Amino acid sequence: MTQRPYIVGNWKMNGSRTMLAEARSIDRAAQRYPDVEIALAPPFTLIDALREAVSAIGVGGQDCHAEVKGAHTGDVSAAMLADIGADFVIVGHSERRRDHKESNAAVRAKAKAALAAGLGVILCVGETLAERDAGKAEAVVGKQIDGSLPKGEGIVEAIAAARLAIAYEPVWAIGTGRVAAIEDVIAMHAAVRARLIAAFGDSHAKVRILYGGSVNGENAGALLAAEGVEGALVGGASLTADAFLPIIAAASRPID
Numbered sequence: 001m002t003q004r005p006y007i008v009g010n011w012k013m014n015g016s017r018t019m020l021a022e023a024r025s026i027d028r029a030a031q032r033y034p035d036v037e038i039a040l041a042p043p044f045t046l047i048d049a050l051r052e053a054v055s056a057i058g059v060g061g062q063d064c065h066a067e068v069k070g071a072h073t074g075d076v077s078a079a080m081l082a083d084i085g086a087d088f089v090i091v092g093h094s095e096r097r098r099d100h101k102e103s104n105a106a107v108r109a110k111a112k113a114a115l116a117a118g119l120g121v122i123l124c125v126g127e128t129l130a131e132r133d134a135g136k137a138e139a140v141v142g143k144q145i146d147g148s149l150p151k152g153e154g155i156v157e158a159i160a161a162a163r164l165a166i167a168y169e170p171v172w173a174i175g176t177g178r179v180a181a182i183e184d185v186i187a188m189h190a191a192v193r194a195r196l197i198a199a200f201g202d203s204h205a206k207v208r209i210l211y212g213g214s215v216n217g218e219n220a221g222a223l224l225a226a227e228g229v230e231g232a233l234v235g236g237a238s239l240t241a242d243a244f245l246p247i248i249a250a251a252s253r254p255i256d
């Protein structure tokens with residue numbers, strides 16, 4: 001069975017309670033697109049309220065701690081996210097890898113904790129511009145996948161339940177207005193798929209591979225039509241319903 005395209009908005013460190021109105025508009029419109037899975041990841045402070053405000057879209061966190069609880073001031077665990085009704089969590093976003101020096105091993109531990117808490121996981125990978133210019137993009141992303149994909153007990157079941165997605169986000173395309181060339185996106189998604197097949201065998205098909213990096217209403221149609229692109233992780237263009245809805249519309253396919 002083919003899966004629905006997955007369109008996820010990452011609000012990053014943006015959003016106050018007034019933005020719940022945008023979430024409500026996105027949620028109302030989402031009901032017109034049952035063939036698209038739609039979700040928002042607001043800052044921690046808004047997850048609870050957003051959960052209450054919406055019904056048709058998923059709600060998730062942008063990060064979690066790898067431990068269930070304990071002396072980690074300022075952190076939030078996957079179990080806590082699940083407790084307030086989150087559906088999923090983003091792990092390994094390049095801004096966290098950069099700002100918090102998160103290693104592949106740390107990202108893997110977070111992903112494992114999130115799956116153990118019953119959450120879906122969106123695992124982010126992507127190369128820097130210097131790495132792409134040096135011809136190392138696929139090697140870098142391959143290493144990130146191998147090092148940060150959760151392994152071990154429960155992973156096959158989690159994948160079978162479609163609780164794992166990979167977001168390929170070239171670092172140089174995030175928030176810059178620069179979008180990767182379609183042929184490079186296709187090539188990287190194929191490389192990521194090959195890694196998933198190597199890691200999970202037949203179960204790989206349930207893992208969706210999303211593209212992220214300056215996706216907007218204008219470029220979404222071409223990106224989402226590209227081979228191997230099964231959704232998008234969207235930053236700036238997910239902050240308002242006006243900007244986000246054209247991306248959702250681009251992912252929607254007419255129902256027979």
Ligand code: PEP
Binds near residue numbers: 010169214
């Ligand atoms: C992101 O935050 O993951 C992202 C892709 O941001 P933007 O769409 O703003 O480039």
